[in-house]
Amino acid sequence: MAGFLLILVAALFFPGVILRTKSIASGRKGPGIFQPLKDIAVMLRKGSVFSDTTGIIFRIAPSVALVSVIVAMLLLPFAQYKALISFEGDFIFFAYLLALGKFFMIIAALDTGSSFQGMGASREALYSMIVEPAFFVLMATFAMFTGYTSFSVIFNHFYITGNDYVFIYSVIGAYLFIQIAMIENSRLPVDDPKTHLELTMVHEVMILDHSGFDKALIHAGTYLKFAMYGSLIYNLIVPAGWNTPVKVLMFFIVQALFAVVIGITESFRARNKMNKNPKYILTLTSVALIAFMVILILTEKLI
Amino acid sequence: MTSLRYTEVMNASVPAGTEDIPVLDYSLFREELITMLGREQFHCLNYFCHRIPEGLRFMCCIADDETGTIRILCHEKKDGGTSLRSLSDSCTAMHIFEREIHERYGLGFEGHPWLKPVRYPHDRADRRNVISTYPFYEMESEVLHEVGVGPVHAGVIEPGHFRFICNGEKVLHLEIQLGYQHRGIERLFTEAGENGLRRSLLAESIAGDTATGHGLAHAQLSESLAGFIPPPSLEIERCIALEMERIGIHIGDTAALCADVAYQLGQVACEALRTLIINTTQFWCGNRFGKGLIRPGGSDYPLTEKIADEILRVLGEVERRYVNVTDCVYTLPSVLGRFEETGTVSRQQALSAGAVGMAARSCGLVRDIRASHPFQYYRQMEIKPALQTKGDVMARGRLRVMEVRESAGIIRKLVEVWKNGEKNTGRPVYDLRFMPESLAVSVTEGWRGEICHVALTDADGRLVDYRIKDPSLHNWMALALAVRNQEISDFPLCNKSFNLSYCGNDL
DSSP, rough: HHHHHHHHHHHHHHHHHHHHHHHHHTOOOOOOOOHHHHHHHHHHHHHOOOOOOOOHHHHHHHHHHHHHHHHHHOOOOOOTTTOOSSOTHHHHHHHHHHHHHHHHHHHHHTTTTOHHHHHHHHHHHHHHHHHHHHHHHHHHHHHHSSSSSSSHHHHHHHTTTTTHHEEEEHHHHHHHHHHHHHHHHTTTTTTTTTOGGHHHSSSSHHHHTHHHHHHHOOOOOOOHHHHHHHHHHHHSSOOSOOHHHHHHHHHHHHHHHHHHHHHHHHHHHOOOOGGGHHHHHHHHHHHHHHHHHHHHHTTTTTO | OGGGGEEEEESSSSSSEEGSSSOOHHHHHHHHHHHHHHHEEEEEEEEEEEETTTTEEEEEEEETTTTTTEEEEEEEEEEEOOOEEOOOOOOOOHHHHHHHHHHHHHHHTOOOOOOOSSSOOOOOOOOTTGGGOOOOOOOOSOOOOEEEEEESSSOOOOOOEEEEETTTTTTEEEEOOTTTOOOOOHHHHHHTOOHHHHHHHHHHHSSGGHHHHHHHHHHHHHHHHHOOOOOHHHHHHHHHHHHHHHHHHHHHHHEEEOOOHHHHHHHHHHHHHHHHHHHHHHHHHTTOOTTTOTTTTOOOOOHHHHHHHHHHHHHHHHHHHHHHEEEEEEETTHHHHHOOOOOOHHHHHHHHTTTTTOOOOOOOOOHHHHHHSSGGGGSSSSOOOOOOEEEEEEEHHHHHHHHHHHHHHHHHHHHHHHHSOOOOOOOSOOOOOOOOEEEEEEEEEEESSSSEEEEOOOOOOOOOEEEOTTTTTHHHHHHHHTTTSGGGGGHHHHHHHOOHHHHHOOO
C-alpha cells in the first residue's frame, strides 16, 4: 500500500519539476510546480467533444488507459513493504497491463478515422513494441540475479544477495528504466510533447481528438506512469535496510532527481529524426542483453 | 535586329514608354524568351497579361544578371483565339505565370503540364472554379495513402493546404494548394489611384513579414514613375531598414528551426535576440515590423544620431551573441542529425523551379538583386552574396547566419557613410505625378528574395495596372521538391527552413 500511495504523491509534483527544470535551463521564469495539476483540474471540469465517426472504443479508451496504469501501480512494492498485489511472474502482468492501456489508446486513435491519428498510432505501436524486449530482458536479469519473479520479492532480495555486483545492476537498471520511461511517456528524444506540428508528433497526434475530461485522464495517466517508473528506479538503487522516514525522503529525492534528469535531457538536445528512433530504442535492448549475459556467466548458467 | 525585340530598362530608374516597347508576334515572342531563359544569367521577374481595347497584351520582364538590365518583351493578342503555345515545356519556371494568366483570362496554353488555379481571383475567367474543386494530383494504389494538412494549421500561421501522397512515412509527392488569402491587392493598387499614402499602406500589407521589402519596392516604383531621385541619406536609411528586417527575420527563423527539432536552448536564445532587433526597429519608427518607415519621396522617421547609435549598439551585441548561439546549434550532433541531408534541393531543381533569393542561394545558385540589379544605396556598394551549396535544411540555416553577419556589416558601413554625409531626407510625397504611358519595374531583395513590382500608366499618368511578384511564388515549388522522398515528419522542418509567404502568393 505504501508504494501505491507514495507514487500518487510523487505524481503530483513530477510534471511540475520537469517543467521548472526546463524553464530554469532556458532562462525563463516558467509556471509554478503545480501548473500541470491545475491544468488537469480545469480539464476535469470540462465536457468532452466526440466526433461523429467515433464509437464506444474512443469513449472508453482514456478510462481503460488510466485504470491500467493504476492497477499496474498496485504491483509495485516500496522497500520491504510488499505490494498490494504480488504473485509469481507479476512483472509480466505489469508489462501487459500497460500494453493493454496503450492498445486501447491505439485503437481509439484508429476509431477516429483521421489520417493523422493513424500515423501517430502506427508510430506509437512500433516504438512500444520495440521497447518491450528491453524491459523483459532487464526484468529477466533481475529474476536470475535474485532467483525470484515477483517485483516485491525481487526488490526485497536485491540488496541482500550478498553479491558485490549489485551496484552495477542498480546503475544499468536505473539507466534503462529512465530511458524506457521517457519512451513510454513520449518524451525527448523519441517524441516531443511540446510540439504543435501534427506531422512530427507520435503520442500527441494520437490523442488529438480527445478533449476535456478524457484528456485530463490521459494526462493523469502519463504523470502516474512517470512516478511509477520513478518508484521502480528507487527500489533498484536504495537498499531496503534503512529506517522508514529516511526511505520516504529518499523516495522523493529519487523521484525529483529523475524529473530533473528528464528536464535537462529535454533542454539540451534536439529530438531524433523519426527513422532513427527504432535504432535508438533497440540499443536499450542491447544494453539489457549485455547485463543479462553477464548474469548468466556470474550465476554459472552459461558455462 | 535583336536589339529591336525588347526594351531595356534599369531597376527602378527611368521607366520605359509603353509605346516604345516593340510588339512581337507570339512565335517570335516565345522563341526570344526561350532562347534567353535557356541561359542561366537570365531569369523571369514577372510575366503577366492585361486587357487592352483590342484584346490582351502580354508583358514579360526578364532580368539579366550579368549586365544588370531588365528586358521587357511585349506581345499583343488581337485575334480572339483561345489558345497559345506554352513556354513551360521549355522553361519550367514559367509554369506558374501561365497558370495565372489562364486562371484570369481563360486562355489555354498548349503543352502546359496542368493549368491548375493559382489564387482564385474575383475576376477569374471561370467562376465555377472554386477552392473546393481544386484538381489534386492523385495516385491509385493499395500501399499509398494521402495525408491532407490544413488549410487551418496547428500553429498560428497562414492558411494553405498541403496534400501528401505517402508510402508509409515516406513522402512521394507533395502538392501545395494556396489561394485562401486572396485579397485582390493588385486591383486595390489601381483603385487607390492618386492616393500615395493608401498605396504605401497597401504595399506594406502584401506580406506582413516583408513590410520593408514590399514597401521599398513600391516606394521606388512610384519615384521612378514620377522621375523623383531620392537623396543619398534617404537611400541609406532605406537600405538600413531593409537589412534590419533581414536580420530580424533570419534570427527568428533560426529560433523556429530549433523549435521544430525540439532544441529548446537554441530556440529561446534566438527568440531573445530577435526581440532586440525588432525592438530597435520599433525605437526607430514605432513599429516592430518597420511599417510606416518606407514612404515615397521621403520619410516620416528620418534617421537621427541617437537612433543610429542605438542601432550600432544593438547590432554589435546581437551579432556577437547570435554567432555564439549558432556556433553551438550547428555543431550539436542531435541538431546536425536533423538538419543535414534533410530537404535537399539540387541546383538544377532550383534553377528549373525558378527559385530566387535564399532558396536559390542555399543550393549554389546566385540570385541576389542587391548585387545583380542594385537599387537605392546598394548602387554605391559592393555586395557579395552569401552562398551555400548543399541545398539542405542545414545549408539554409547556415546561409541565415552568413547573411546576418553580412547584413550587420552592411549596416555598419551605411551608418558610417550616413554620419559623414549630408542629411537631407525630406517628408514623404504622396501626390507624385506619374509619367504618362509608362511602364516601370522595381525590384528589391527582401529577406526572402527578389520582390518585383511593375506598374503601367495611361495617357493621363494614372495607374492602369500594378503587378506584384513575391519571391514565394516560385519558391513554393522548391519546397514541394525538397520534401520528395523525405519523411513526412520532416516536412514542418523543411517548410520552416524556407519560411515562405502564403499571402505573398495569394496577393
